[in-house]
Amino acid sequence: MNSITHDPVAPLRREWQRHTPAQRISRWLVWLVCVAAVVWAIRSIDIIPEFLADAPEQMGDMLVRMWPPDLSHYYPEVHNALIETLHIATLGTVFCFVLAVPLALLAARNICTIRPLNALAQLGLVASRSVNSLVWALLFVAIFGPGAAAGVFAIAFRSVGFVGKLLAEALEEANPGPREALRAAGAPWGAEMLKGVWPQVQPAFWGIALFRWDINVRESAVLGLVGAGGIGLVLDDAINFFQWERVSTVLLAILVVVLLAEIVVNRIRTRLI
Amino acid sequence: MSATTSQPRRLAFAPNWAMRAALLVLAIYTVWASTRLGLTWDRVVHGMGEGGRLLARMVPPNFERWQLLLEGLLESLQIAVLASAIGILISLPLGVLAARNLSPLWIAGPVRAVIAVCRSLHYVIVAILFVKAIGFGALAGTAALVVASVGFIAKLFAEAIEEISMKQVEAIRATGAGVMKVLAYAVLPQVSSRFIGFCLYQLDSNLRNSTLVGIVGAGGIGGTLFAAFKRFDYDFVAAILLAIIALIFLAEIISGRVRAALR
Numbered sequence: 001m002n003s004i005t006h007d008p009v010a011p012l013r014r015e016w017q018r019h020t021p022a023q024r025i026s027r028w029l030v031w032l033v034c035v036a037a038v039v040w041a042i043r044s045i046d047i048i049p050e051f052l053a054d055a056p057e058q059m060g061d062m063l064v065r066m067w068p069p070d071l072s073h074y075y076p077e078v079h080n081a082l083i084e085t086l087h088i089a090t091l092g093t094v095f096c097f098v099l100a101v102p103l104a105l106l107a108a109r110n111i112c113t114i115r116p117l118n119a120l121a122q123l124g125l126v127a128s129r130s131v132n133s134l135v136w137a138l139l140f141v142a143i144f145g146p147g148a149a150a151g152v153f154a155i156a157f158r159s160v161g162f163v164g165k166l167l168a169e170a171l172e173e174a175n176p177g178p179r180e181a182l183r184a185a186g187a188p189w190g191a192e193m194l195k196g197v198w199p200q201v202q203p204a205f206w207g208i209a210l211f212r213w214d215i216n217v218r219e220s221a222v223l224g225l226v227g228a229g230g231i232g233l234v235l236d237d238a239i240n241f242f243q244w245e246r247v248s249t250v251l252l253a254i255l256v257v258v259l260l261a262e263i264v265v266n267r268i269r270t271r272l273i
Numbered sequence: 274m275s276a277t278t279s280q281p282r283r284l285a286f287a288p289n290w291a292m293r294a295a296l297l298v299l300a301i302y303t304v305w306a307s308t309r310l311g312l313t314w315d316r317v318v319h320g321m322g323e324g325g326r327l328l329a330r331m332v333p334p335n336f337e338r339w340q341l342l343l344e345g346l347l348e349s350l351q352i353a354v355l356a357s358a359i360g361i362l363i364s365l366p367l368g369v370l371a372a373r374n375l376s377p378l379w380i381a382g383p384v385r386a387v388i389a390v391c392r393s394l395h396y397v398i399v400a401i402l403f404v405k406a407i408g409f410g411a412l413a414g415t416a417a418l419v420v421a422s423v424g425f426i427a428k429l430f431a432e433a434i435e436e437i438s439m440k441q442v443e444a445i446r447a448t449g450a451g452v453m454k455v456l457a458y459a460v461l462p463q464v465s466s467r468f469i470g471f472c473l474y475q476l477d478s479n480l481r482n483s484t485l486v487g488i489v490g491a492g493g494i495g496g497t498l499f500a501a502f503k504r505f506d507y508d509f510v511a512a513i514l515l516a517i518i519a520l521i522f523l524a525e526i527i528s529g530r531v532r533a534a535l536r
Binding site for chain 2: 033034054055059061087088091134141144153221226238251255259
């Protein structure tokens with residue numbers, strides 16, 4: 001009684017705090033770790049100060065040399081390389097399904113009920129995703145020799161992990177009802193997949209294929225740097241000969257193709273889905 | 274009057290002729306394009322044999338030069354951390370400027386174009402340009418990955434900001450708050466958790482990419498990998514690849530944990 005008459009508004013003056021002390025300490029620790037990581041990186045990274053000092057000047061110099069783009073250089077060399085790049089991207093996307101569909105079927109836990117096989121398929125998908133497309137290209141150049149064949153295989157093997165993972169997730173989300181009905185009607189496994197599962201994952205399938213094709217168009221543009229065909233070869237030559245007007249032509253061509261691919265994919269996707 | 278009004282017989286599984294035609298076209302294209310690129314069956318079979326030989330030479334991975342390996346991995350890690358930090362710092366204002374519900378169109382349009390250009394050029398191409406302009410080393414790699422990060426996160430930031438509820442913004446504006454206060458009290462609380470998710474994702478992908486920019490001389494483990502490839506040290510190549518995969522695995526697990534803890 002006494003305490004209330006003593007100060008009636010004391011409870012109202014209580015300071016509200018959003019987090020408990022433990023939460024505040026952990027949030028502070030996270031910030032500390034982030035800042036420490038950045039400071040460590042800045043202090044120990046091997047950057048030559050002279051390079052950093054004249055970087056803007058050098059960049060400006062390069063851009064001036066690039067202007068104006070040597071557009072007369074576009075046909076036929078750049079054009080043919082661009083077409084080859086698109087072929088590499090498309091063929092790579094097509095071939096990746098040869099491996100990605102079986103692996104996705106094995107990795108989806110509702111389709112393949114053998115747990116060790118699930119884990120094995122997941123491992124394969126992760127390994128494909130962890131190795132970058134340029135590294136795949138290096139490996140396949142060592143196998144097939146320089147040329148577009150190595151590029152196609154690099155794109156295909158790189159895409160398997162991505163496509164397989166998304167496809168397995170789509171398969172796991174499929175409704176089991178149609179499959180059970182088909183099985184009850186005595187349908188064999190193939191018919192069960194084709195008529196019970198495929199119609200359900202079809203929109204996701206086309207979406208994934210288009211999305212990956214879009215990514216592959218970007219990736220196949222650099223494969224030539226390690227000798228795996230496409231426009232990267234032309235770019236590499238132009239850079240090595242310091243023909244900066246040609247470099248800017250190639251860059252413009254890549255930019256236009258990438259933007260066009262994105263627009264086309266968006267168009268098709270809105271129509272399909 | 275005969276009873277011809279009966280429905281035409283309905284097929285349980287009607288053939289989808291459009292799809293079949295499209296698949297046929299795709300198959301024809303595949304064969305045609307394969308022959309154009311010189312991708313024949315003989316070559317594939319020959320390649321398989323070569324692939325077997327390559328794998329055989331890679332098999333006992335050689336970790337003898339582990340110091341070189343560790344040095345490269347650490348440099349990759351530094352590049353990834355720095356590029357993510359700088360990229361996020363640049364992306365924050367760019368994302369706000371590119372959001373069409375907060376900034377006027379004459380600002381949002383050009384900023385969006387800049388972001389689109391950053392995103393369209395592959396980071397390896399950007400890395401080559403930086404290597405030629407500012408010299409070999411980690412600086413070029415960091416700069417290239419900053420460009421890639423800006424292209425990716427600034428776009429996602431802008432999209433997240435465009436999805437916010439404008440009610441809070443109006444409420445804070447009605448109190449007479451300035452632009453910075455509106456951002457701090459009306460916009461950031463709505464998007465901060467998604468922002469952190471994007472940043473984590475970008476750190477993850479920067480780490481993957483930083484292991485690669487070395488192939489064009491921009492620092493990190495990629496340079497070591499490329500050198501080993503050129504010297505046909507395939508057992509050391511295998512060791513480097515295993516180390517990269519392990520590092521990426523570790524990063525994926527950690528970022529998955531952090532993301533689960535944030536949720």
